[in-house]
Amino acid sequence: MSLTGFSSPWWFLLLLVVAAVAVGYVVAMRARRRRTMRFSNLELLERVAPRSQGWTRHLPAALLIVSLLLLTFALAGPTAEQKVPRNRATVMLVIDVSLSMEATDVEPSRLRAAQDAARQFAKGLTPGVNLGLISFAGTATVLVAPTTEREGVVTAIDNLKLAQSTATGEGIFAALQSIESFSAVVGGAEGPPPARIVLMTDGKQTVPQDEYAPRGAFTAAGMAKQRDIPVTTISFGTSHGTVDIEGKEVPVEVDDASMQEIARLSGGDFYKAATAEQLKQVYASLGEQIGYETKDVDASKPWVALGTIMLISAAGASLFIGQRLP
Secondary structure: OOOOEEOOHHHHHHHHHHHHHHHHHHHHHHHHHHHHHOOOOHHHHHHHOOOOOHHHHHHHHHHHHHHHHHHHHHHOOEEEEEEEEOOOEEEEEEEEOEHHHHOOOOOOOHHHHHHHHHHHHHHHOOOOEEEEEEEEOOOEEEEEEEEOOOHHHHHHHHOOOOEOOOOHHHHHHHHHHHHHHHHHHHOOOOOOOOEEEEEEEOOOOOOOOOOOOOOOHHHHHHHHHHOOOOEEEEEEOOOOOEEEEOOEEEEOOOOHHHHHHHHHHHOOOEEEEOOHHHHHHHHHHHHHHHHEEEEEEEOOHHHHHHHHHHHHHHHHHHHHHHOOOO
């Protein structure tokens, strides 16, 4: 019964009526006592008058007053904060499939761990959220346009393939374009649904090398900020990861700094995951943030229930104590 406000507070004017009922009851009791005291033969009065019931005789009236108070609160429309599933949102999941994702510093490999976590994220996302999937290496590919159907997204996640280079900016630009196209179709009178990009990568951008270049990651993040589409970044991997490329062991250290900057420039959040379990926890947290929103919902039902119980109790107490309804 926690409250955050009332939708119709003017119903509280009825409290004046409740107060008047309480005052009227007190006045009536006092008037009754005065009339009784006018009885001239007190000895006979004591003999014929029923035994005093003490405070219990006021119980029906007290319960009635309480029930009126509770029902007045119910009419005022109390509201409470509650997490409810979103029915309008667009999320583009952008996953790095560069060769560095073959590193085994995260068991069984970065890519396999990323697929497992992304699959759980897709399956657990609330039904009203439109989810799309993009993979990127040297270029970006829209594998699934935003949709509420999860099977296609899960299948595409399972079929991710590694490729050379890391064009992080291209991944973000492709996500922005996909969101823009989808929003133009489903916008309607309410406008486009709120959108977010979830970017998961393990390394530094290599194409182009300058992240502030026209197609660079930082430029794309700035454009996302302009369009009010935050980019949530997940930096996945460790500082000691390596991959074998043409017989040479190449270090593939995770680039946290770039991911933090992308999140900052776009107005999004940054997460770091060095293990498969941490990555799953990040996706679980994102699922809660993206899939649900806090709204003020009607909370009058408990007040109506309690008010009704008090009203029934008042009637029962009156019949039991005074053999009549109040």
